[in-house]
Amino acid sequence: MAKTIEQINEKIRSGKAVVCTAEEAIDLVRSKGAEKAAEEVDVVTTGTFGAMCSSGAFLNFGHSDPPIRMCNIRVNGVEAYGGLAAVDTYVGATAVSETIKGYGGAHVIEDLLAGKRIELEAWGPGTDCYVRKNIRTSFTLDELNEAYLYNPRNTYQNYGIATNTSDRTLHTYMGKLLPRMKNATYSSAGQLSPLLNDPHLDTIGVGTRIFLGGGIGYVAWQGTQFNTQKPEKNGVPISGSRTLALIGDLKQMSNKYIRGLDIYGYGTSMAVGVGVPIPILNADIMKNCAISDEEIFANMMDYSITSSSRPAMQQYSYADLRSGSIEYEGHTIRTSPLSSYKYARAIANELKDWIEKGEFELTVPSFSLPKESGVKSLEIRE
């Protein structure tokens, strides 16, 4: 029996919608089968909370008197983009402070959410319409006209496992990798991860309403490096493939689910909390939501190889990775997650709560994301 999103929304409005998390969906489908579970369940909620470097916020400061066309902008000493209209800017998560070590754009965004006052310094050319050449002041999130997160690449559908075969410790975006394969790190939320529960994006598209950083956000576009061509196992890709570009009002968000990160030896990044609701329109969609860590696999790669194309060493399931150690050629490697499963679960539960209370309705996507898309590399030309 097929359902429509409008029928589900009517149930949400009347407080009768049945919602479960992607973790709860596993046992439900195992015990009742996908057909029966799909009749009972209206929405499955997912969650993830990890480093997503391709993130940032658009801000509008409002005009000073006399006004300035800001070209060179610093917020708490972090460079913000000066190539937009006079008092618009974009603070990128990975931009780093020139004065404070380990502080970057992501920390500015976290501080804004904490209600802190941010120092602003900007310079402009001075024109007939914008005579001021420099400005030094401070602002809070409340004082901004608009502040919205726009993250060009979030919620990677699966990702590789990192290890290090060399003799020295490596400090990477996949964390600290000890010499001679003493450890391995992985980042996906696995069975709770949004795009692993709707692997071919049957329900997620442009305009899908989501949980973003503790507030309501939307899928804005396909994420950068969106790739549909990766090999699959059990119906899901075994390496980084599809991604989402997300947008949402920063003023609704919380510094619990948006955190500045300082990844030693790499730079700053931002932990972003994302939860995507999946409408259970039919049994196939329900079946996809029941995928478990035992069925999701990822390839381990050696990060001491500096080429961007690293060969896969071996495949492991997320159940293997979550056990705390894996075996490779007779060698035991300890594993660490880099994204918080505790927070991923909290996000899926919070979104479930919103839907059950009738505070969050689902949207019909404006259009689908590409069914076929590859990723090109950058050629070095003379």
Added chain:
Amino acid sequence: MDRKYKLVFNDHNLQESITYALVTKFDLEPSVLRAEIDDNGGMMIVRLRGSEESIDNSVGYLNEIGVETVLLNKHIYRDMDKCIDCGSCVSICPARAFSIDKETWDIDLNFERCIACGSCLTACPTHAVTLTI
């Protein structure tokens, strides 16, 4: 009982056979968890196993020969407001002081195991861990 100490040596006492003395004079079972010593002195993290009286006496002896002793008790501080329970600290800890609760996915810290090596300080992306010694 077990107690952990940080022992600080200088160039006058670094030739002393400390572990030998701890075993023969005080009937202790010392276990060197970490050592960084060169010509100018250095430090050692040592776990002493034995009676409370023997451990106290051995500390007196060490101080007499000029070795500075620092009792290690919760020598790292974890700021729970900063910690996001990601788990980056788990596999890099040589003493396995961090572990994951498989029910709640909380990251647990066992202070008894910690050897104050500081490896987690550079692994933690939110600067939630600081060394207090």
